[in-house]
Structures are given as structure tokens and as C-alpha cells.
Amino acid sequence: MAVTESETQAAAASPEPKPAKMRGRGVCVYYGDKQALFDVDIDVVEKQVTSLIGPSGCGKSTFLRCLNRMNDVIDTCSVTGSITLDTGDIYDKSVDVVQLRARVGMVFQKPNPFPKSIFENVAYGPRIHGLAKDKTDLDRIVESSLRRASIWEEVKDRLDQPGTGLSGGQQQRLCIARAIAVEPEVILMDEPCSALDPIATAKIEELIHELRENFTIAIVTHSMQQAARVSQKTAFFHLGNLIEYGETEELFTNPKHEKTQGYITGRFG
Numbered sequence: 731m732a733v734t735e736s737e738t739q740a741a742a743a744s745p746e747p748k749p750a751k752m753r754g755r756g757v758c759v760y761y762g763d764k765q766a767l768f769d770v771d772i773d774v775v776e777k778q779v780t781s782l783i784g785p786s787g788c789g790k791s792t793f794l795r796c797l798n799r800m801n802d803v804i805d806t807c808s809v810t811g812s813i814t815l816d817t818g819d820i821y822d823k824s825v826d827v828v829q830l831r832a833r834v835g836m837v838f839q840k841p842n843p844f845p846k847s848i849f850e851n852v853a854y855g856p857r858i859h860g861l862a863k864d865k866t867d868l869d870r871i872v873e874s875s876l877r878r879a880s881i882w883e884e885v886k887d888r889l890d891q892p893g894t895g896l897s898g899g900q901q902q903r904l905c906i907a908r909a910i911a912v913e914p915e916v917i918l919m920d921e922p923c924s925a926l927d928p929i930a931t932a933k934i935e936e937l938i939h940e941l942r943e944n945f946t947i948a949i950v951t952h953s954m955q956q957a958a959r960v961s962q963k964t965a966f967f968h969l970g971n972l973i974e975y976g977e978t979e980e981l982f983t984n985p986k987h988e989k990t991q992g993y994i995t996g997r998f999g
């Protein structure tokens with residue numbers, strides 16, 4: 731059947747939706763006997779930012795940590811359901827967790843540079859993953875990672891000084907450079923701005939916009955304003971359940987669920 735002009739126009743107006751880079755299906759998480767997540771289905775869409783929001787203790791960080799198996803380090807924690815990266819199940823026995831975490835990097839709430847020089851903080855990952863051919867190549871990776879994390883100009887003359895000597899906001903951008911240096915496909919951010927002042931926060935948010943060109947990002951945030959500013963998709967959790975997931979703009983302007991409405995209007999949380 732011939733495609734009509736109006737169909738062509740409609741297709742041009744609504745580009746193909748981007749595919750899911752990571753997909754959680756029926757994800758349940760337990761800490762010992764206590765269930766923290768119930769049957770969660772979420773897509774983390776490629777080259778977009780997905781925000782995870784909800785009141786304290788609702789399971790946002792627990793879900794984020796499932797995406798690169800950081801929960802594996804908690805003895806009592808067990809995960810059921812499936813989580814895929816592209817098409818591969820990340821919980822499959824054959825998965826090398828070190829390789830997985832190189833593909834799915836993480837930035838934490840509190841900036842945590844290694845007690846080493848700025849250069850070494852960024853060079854460490856590429857070196858252990860064998861990504862640099864020689865010293866010149868390593869220098870190039872370090873510079874480009876610091877540039878992509880918008881911190882090169884501030885540190886280029888003191889690469890040999892300790893990363894811990896930088897301001898909080900600079901340390902967080904250094905940690906982002908460290909995450910980028912191993913060329914991850916996905917970057918997980920667990921409240922990356924909660925320890926930062928408004929100016930440092932604005933810089934990280936601007937950086938998140940830029941990073942979205944090349945990386946898929948999932949971010950836990952307590953700030954609904956931040957979720958609205960930085961993300962295209964938002965997932966709202968409550969008491970371990972995923973209540974609503976969708977386009978950020980839609981979720982904040984036209985929530986489908988009463989609990990989402992209650993949370994975004996400040997009635998609880």
C-alpha cells in the first residue's frame with residue numbers, strides 16, 4: 731500500500747524512538763529476607779538520560795546498583811528477574827563483572843578520587859584495561875577524558891598534584907573523567923550533585939547534557955527540578971515499586987498515577 735503524504739510527514743515529525751540500551755524486566759531485589767524492589771520493568775534508553783526519583787528508601791539506588799552489579803558486593807543482597815545490556819543478560823554466569831563495570835561505569839554521591847595525582851586518577855582505568863598503546867597514547871586519553879568532563883582547563887597545569895586537593899565540584903568532574911576514560915557505554919550517577927553547591931551542580935548538569943551525545947546515562951536524584959532539567963525519561967519509585975515510567979515532560983506535567991501526582995506536587999516524600 732502506498733505511503734500517503736500525511737504519513738510521511740508524521741514519520742518525519744516523530745523520529746524513530748531510540749532503542750533501550752539496558753532493559754530491566756521483573757527485577758526483584760532482597761536484602762536478606764527484606765524485599766527492597768518488586769517486579770521492576772525499566773528501559774534505559776540509548777543516548778538519553780533516565781532519572782530515577784522517589785522518596786527516601788524507595789529503592790532508587792538499589793535499582794541503579796543492579797545495572798552494573800554493584801549490589802554483588804553486599805553479601806545479603808540477591809537479585810532476580812532479568813537485566814540486559816544490549817541483548818546480553820548481565821547476571822549470566824559467564825559475565826566478567828570487571829568488564830561489565832568498564833562498560834557500565836559509575837559516579838557516586840560523594841566525589842571519591844583515589845589518593846593519587848589528577849593524572850593517575852584518570853590514567854588508572856585505561857592502563858589496567860590495556861587501552862593505551864604507549865605513554866603518548868595514555869597522555870592523549872587522559873587529556874581527552876578531562877576535556878570531555880569539562881575540567882581540563884582547570885587542571886592542565888597541575889596534573890601531578892593530588893586529586894583530593896581539588897574543590898568538591900572539580901573532584902566530581904575528575905571522577906566523571908575517570909569514568910569516561912575507559913570508554914563506557916553507560917554511565918550511572920548516584921546523586922552526583924548532592925554534596926555540591928549550586929554553581930558546581932549547574933556545571934555537572936551542563937556536563938550531563940554534553941555527555942548524552944555519546945553515552946547512555948541513568949541518574950538517581952532527590953531533586954525533581956534536576957530530573958526535569960537533565961533527563962528525557964523519568965522513573966518514579968515508591969516503597970520498592972516502580973509506580974510510573976515515561977517521558978520526563980509528560981510525567982511532570984501530566985502524571986498518570988495519583989502517587990506520582992502526590993510526589994511531584996510535594997504532598998509526600
Ligand SMILES: Nc1ncnc2c1ncn2[C@@H]1O[C@H](COP(=O)(O)OP(=O)(O)OP(=O)(O)O)[C@@H](O)[C@H]1O
Nearest residue numbers: 761766784785786787788789790791792793804806
Ligand atoms: N545494604 C543494605 N542492607 C540492607 N538493606 C538495605 C541496604 N541498602 C538499602 N537497603 C534498604 O533497601 C531499601 C531501598 O534503599 P535504597 O538505598 O535503594 O533507597 P533510595 O531510594 O536510594 O533511598 P535514598 O534516597 O534515601 O538514598 C531501603 O529500605 C533500605 O533500607
